[in-house]
Amino acid sequence: MSLELLILGSNSAAFAHRRHHTAQIFKLQDQHFLIDCGEGTQLLMKRHKVKLSRIDHIFISHLHGDHYFGLIGLLSTMHLFGRKKELLLVGPPGLKEILQLQLRHSETSLNFHIQFIEFTPGESELIMDHPKFTVITLPMDHRVPCSGYLFREKPKKRRINRKVLPDVDLTNLDIMRLKDGEDIKNADGSIKYENKLITLDPNPSYSYAYFSDTRLRAELVETIRGVDLLYHEATFANDMKERAIQTYHTTAEQAAQFAKDAEVGKLILGHFSARYKELDPIINEAKEVFDNSELAIEGTKFVVDGK
């Protein structure tokens, strides 16, 4: 299994330099998440060959337009295409009211059910408890209620080592027990096969943290320690630090220091200010602090490979 992140858009505020507003497709355990949904996201999905029907979960970080103005259009298109499957929609308070008002005025009754979850601003909540992973909210520090999201795979089961598997019939129950880390015992309770001799350690559990618009949230460093991928906004380079604080944003250097402190696998920088036609100042600044930094360039797919 792997974890995949496809960047659809990554510009802040106004469209500029052929860069679109924030939207990304995150894939975990065969589940596809759309994270934020700026205007035109459905067109970008078409361009990057992501089928609308794959998306069963949409997570919106906050109600600034560059993060959600494409949502109502995307839901309308899902409706037009005959979607029946339920959709999970997570976002800030107010999102539901806005969508319902727009649907009411177009006299549209969606032919699929939306399970709305409005997160509690300022709190870290468990949003999804899937058998194989969890998602929690990460409270951001922004001008309006805003949340990031942390996706973590649950610990995986041990793997049977086919090479040393005893040449005997193990029952399905035995196999399940081995995967759960148990030894196989004889009827008298003595150990027949010691688990660690015929199993391998589990595959790693992957994780992804999405930091939407925010000032530096140094207090979250323990929460996200060791995540494989960290997407963090870096609206400005560090010479604009005052401006970043004033507008509730982060600089590339701050994001990189945060990534370093949290010992993440890879840092992906996004949400670029329109003032940067070229993004060299952002990436160069970040790499000086944390080398495994990359830019959230549209169309780029970041993959963390597992087995």
Added chain:
Amino acid sequence: MSLELLILGSNSAAFAHRRHHTAQIFKLQDQHFLIDCGEGTQLLMKRHKVKLSRIDHIFISHLHGDHYFGLIGLLSTMHLFGRKKELLLVGPPGLKEILQLQLRHSETSLNFHIQFIEFTPGESELIMDHPKFTVITLPMDHRVPCSGYLFREKPKKRRINRKVLPDVDLTNLDIMRLKDGEDIKNADGSIKYENKLITLDPNPSYSYAYFSDTRLRAELVETIRGVDLLYHEATFANDMKERAIQTYHTTAEQAAQFAKDAEVGKLILGHFSARYKELDPIINEAKEVFDNSELAIEGTKFVVDGK
């Protein structure tokens, strides 16, 4: 002076075949109108080099998403770009509430004033009475409250015929009177210069009718008789006539017959169903009834030239 219509988008319902949702830029007497504003309109304006700052009037026909989902993003970008000029926004009841809700949740107070006019569904109202033109609403027959718009230049003044102008000094007041059609008189009231001998007929007054989503509105034929340009939706070809009636739309043949009956200068067909990858069935059918028909292809500019 001339009248210009630039098509930004013309597809109905879903984006398809690289065709975008309805939006067009109409220019009359140096005033720029944005008529309808589907998702991504601000990007299409960029593509077709229309400056946001030129737009002082936005007319929305109805609250189906393919006609207005781009509006909130466009207004937000105007705000980001520092617009101060007042904007006239005409649309159906409900539009104001939707925009205000979205602005409230993003904690945005626009730095320009919007003069909202919500039209009265089902009625034909005078929306603008500019010194040089008028705009009235045209009630459409659609699933939700919907209005078209009729732009008409007012009669223009007579033109001084420089070639036969008497070789005498005319005062500015004389010139104004001549343009208004008056004769120039001597002190005793006798005619000094007869108007019709030294002036030319006024330039023609141009007009444009926009028929948004609607069933055939044959009862409006007199209202729009002789307009220079008629944009009319033609969602379907005539083999889908039942479907057109059912969904409150028009066929190409119906639109063409309407254009012929109303003796318009040119018919522009738009709002194509995604079922038509090629638009030949639409245009061929229309041309059989009304030869001066054209398709609303994105990027096309229709110009009616005056002097």
